[in-house]
Amino acid sequence: MQNKPTYSIESVDHALRLAVLLQQEGPLGVSDAAARLGVARSTAHRLLAMLVYRSFAEQRDDRRYAAGPVLRSWSGGDSVTHLREIALPHLRALVRRTGETANLMVLRGTQVQMVATAECDQALRVGDREGRMLPAHLASGGRALLARLDRAEIDARYGDEDRTGVAREVVERTIRQTRRRGFAINDQSTEAGLTAIGQAVGDPAQGLPAALSVAMPTARYHRRMLPDLAAALDEAARAVAQDLHNDS
DSSP states (O other), X not given: OOOOOTTOOHHHHHHHHHHHHHHHHOOBOHHHHHHHHTOOHHHHHHHXXXXXXXXXEEEOTTSOEEEOTTTTTOOOHHHHHHHHHXXXXXXXXXXXXXXXXXXXXXXXXXXXXXXXXXXXXXXXXXXXXXXXXXETTTSHHHHHHHTTSOHHHHHHHHSOHHHHOOOHHHHHHHHHHHHHHTSEEEESSSSTTEEEEEEEESOGGGSSXXXXXXXXXXXXXXXXXXXHHHHHHHHHHHHHHHHHHHHO
């Protein structure tokens, strides 16, 4: 499991997290950045200055900072920000209900990007995955999202095996299994020692393709937990979808 390294470099971690925030959520002021990272304004200012120096960020006329040329290939920050704000209370409720870490992710081509994590407080746990990209056909939330897409969408993403490096047969088999279950399972497909259950949020064709997952150490997982985990995820995914609809 890729939890935080024992001898991590805190300043590097802060800088990388800040780059992800700018990329995913759009412009931030110094105070906003400090609050999100849990650091002093002076520290946030120094981090932003270094990101500007390396072209990861740019300072706008309103003195806020936006993603720079290095990060600009990604788009959709405003919609992700809104989705994240709506989903976070439900992620925290999932943690309270299941006792495990909960994630929110969005579909990007043949990958999913983690955009929010609510960690559980158990000593052995799956850590914060915010900002990470994973193959959609392996991640639980990615599998749940692929299972909701029609054939044309699947063809658009996986029609060229030479480009994707993923066998179409593997994708089709995963989609069939997920549709049969009604939810998705990732049992150590993305990381050794990690098991996750995923559920799509609403209809991916009608908005930002998003999914929720509950992730835990494989050592704590047992098949008898599946009905309760799937029910908790389904309830949370429906609640997020309803809140998004009400807020639109």
